[in-house]
Amino acid sequence: MIQNFLRPPHGAAEWAADAVRVLALLSVVAAFVWWEPTDAGVLALVFPGVVLPRFVGVHPLFDIGYGVVLLVAAWSNVFDLYTRIWWWDIAVHLVATGVVAVLAFLLVARLGLVALSPGARVVLCAAFGLAASALWEMVEWLGKTFVSSSIFVTYDDTIGDMAVGGVGALGAGVVLAVLSARGSARRPARPSVETKHS
Structure with missing residues (x-):
């Protein structure tokens, strides 16, 4: 996977995905300079997650979408959108957890640790x-307990978010699973190789 990380980007989509990573790094600096240290901390937690797809070697369009979703989730905390817009927390948890789950699956699949059947994709x-x-x-609870009491954590919110x-x-x-099945159906079947016995 280190080869994926070190490989130069090819094409506009891969350059754009790397630009999202640069933006994530600049976001940490910007939050530290112009906002609260806790905001910079949240963005710093997101930064390794935005870098991870480079190691996994995912499709660049997924890479871009994944990085943008994580940055939106983090900046939503900075701008207090989770409390200002009643449905924002639900939408972000729905989408962000979905893309994180897909990346986690792709990571363990690249490592050859899981079965690749459609059912396995859904369950995993x-x-x-x-x-x-x-x-x-748990990170939110630790933040509220040891960093800042302003972090919003309640039992109902925690269970609802999960x-x-x-x-x-x-x-x-x-x-x-559906996209993988369609991709497999479009691939031409490999010709069978007949073995000759002498």
Whole structure:
């Protein structure tokens, strides 16, 4: 995977995906200079996640979308959109957990650790999404407990976020399975090789 990370970008989409990564790094600096240290901390947590697709070697369009979704999720915290718009938290958890689950699946698939059947894609994406949701809620709790009491954490919000994230991950798994099945159907079958016995 290090070869994927070190490989120069080819084509406009790969350059755009790398531009999103640069934007993520600049976002950390901007939040630290003009906003609160906790805002910079949230963006700093997102930055490694935006870099990870470069290692995995995902399709550049997914790479761009994934990075933009994570940046929107982080900047929504800076601009307090989660409390200003009642449905924003639901929408972001739904979409962000979905793309994170897909990336997690692609990572373990690249490592050869999982089965690639359509059913496995759906189940594993859902599991990865629920795990990521639980981890994020723990990070929020740690932030509220040890960093700033202004971080919004309640039982109902935590459970709701995890449930919505699970639904988003399940949906993303279904989309991944459908796209994979279509891609397999379009590929020409390999010609069979007859072996001759002497």
